[in-house]
Amino acid sequence: xxxxxxxxxxxxxxxxxxxxxxxxxxxxxxxxxxxxxxxxxxxxxxxxxxxxxxxxxxxxxxxxxxxxxxxxxxxxxxxxxxxxxxxxxxxxxxxxxxxxxxxxxxxxxxxxxxxxxxxxxxxxxxxxxxxxxxxxxxxxxxxxxxxxxxxxxxxxxxxxxxxxxxxxxxxxxxxxxxxxxxxxxxxxxxxxxxxxxxxxxxxxxxxxxxxxxxxxxxxxxxxxxxxxxxxxxxxxxxxxxxxxxxxxxxxxxxxxxxxxxxxxxxxxxxxxxxxxxxxxxxxxxxxxxxxxxxxxxxxxxxxx
Ligand SMILES: [Zn+2]
Numbered sequence: 026x027x028x029x030x031x032x033x034x035x036x037x038x039x040x041x042x043x044x045x046x047x048x049x050x051x052x053x054x055x056x057x058x059x060x061x062x063x064x065x066x067x068x069x070x071x072x073x074x075x076x077x078x079x080x081x082x083x084x085x086x087x088x089x090x091x092x093x094x095x096x097x098x099x100x101x102x103x104x105x106x107x108x109x110x111x112x113x114x115x116x117x118x119x120x121x122x123x124x125x126x127x128x129x130x131x132x133x134x135x136x137x138x139x140x141x142x143x144x145x146x147x148x149x150x151x152x153x154x155x156x157x158x159x160x161x162x163x164x165x166x167x168x169x170x171x172x173x174x175x176x177x178x179x180x181x182x183x184x185x186x187x188x189x190x191x192x193x194x195x196x197x198x199x200x201x202x203x204x205x206x207x208x209x210x211x212x213x214x215x216x217x218x219x220x221x222x223x224x225x226x227x228x229x230x231x232x233x234x235x236x237x238x239x240x241x242x243x244x245x246x247x248x249x250x251x252x253x254x255x256x257x258x259x260x261x262x263x264x265x266x267x268x269x270x271x272x273x274x275x276x277x278x279x280x281x282x283x284x285x286x287x288x289x290x291x292x293x294x295x296x297x298x299x300x301x302x303x304x305x306x307x308x309x310x311x312x313x314x315x316x317x318x319x320x321x322x323x324x325x326x327x328x329x
Pocket of ligand 1: 088090093166185
């Protein structure tokens with residue numbers, strides 16, 4: 026059982042929605058990340074279960090992947106005067122709602138449009154109750170992601186830069202942009218912060234930070250020596266994420282979605298062009314089935 030300081034609540038979600046952290050004191054309440062849009066009502070219910078009648082005053086997004094900011098629009102509807110603060114690198118894309126730049130097109134995911142009201146500057150510090158949070162840049166998984174660190178309790182809100190077992194897909198690599206070096210710098214920066222407790226973007230909170238860092242570093246070494254492994258991991262994550270959203274789908278339609286998804290097309294061209302896109306996607310579904318992540322039954326694919 027992990028004890029958290031007063032005014033901090035951690036919501037561990039399933040993998041379709043990112044985890045959320047709720048910070049509150051008598052005058053304000055801040056939600057870090059808001060989950061995927063199909064779970065927005067669940068996010069709202071979780072927030073209300075803690076705040077009661079107190080309004081949510083601010084949303085902070087660590088980065089703008091659809092599973093981290095999908096609840097922004099609904100929360101703005103419910104709390105019209107809410108502030109939405111995002112990392113600086115995403116600001117221009119959000120202002121014009123560039124679905125390509127924000128990667129919603131490329132991943133075949135969706136995210137309801139929202140407006141930002143402020144920027145979360147790198148190096149800034151904000152306070153909620155007795156907790157001060159430092160904003161650190163954490164490129165790698167996403168070039169513009171930030172993570173948040175509280176020095177007094179040595180708590181790190183790590184988004185997808187560090188999980189208990191690994192880290193999020195290194196998305197720029199899919200586009201042929203080298204980002205493994207950034208992953209390494211971010212892991213080093215986390216190590217230097219010496220967190221005692223990590224609240225990750227997905228999965229359980231954990232205290233064995235050195236164990237998590239060594240697992241993350243060895244995963245990075247693996248990906249560097251065989252980018253093919255990262256490519257297959259990324260492709261399977263994209264398929265599984267969609268399946269988490271759909272739960273159950275006609276296999277032919279699912280394969281049609283996969284074949285029209287730009288990131289899967291890019292990965293196929295670079296790493297699996299010796300077979301057709303369709304048969305590669307089907308092979309990936311089969312390997313997800315072997316891993317227990319889905320079942321192919323009759324003409325359907327079912328999330329497991
Ligand atoms: Zn992410």
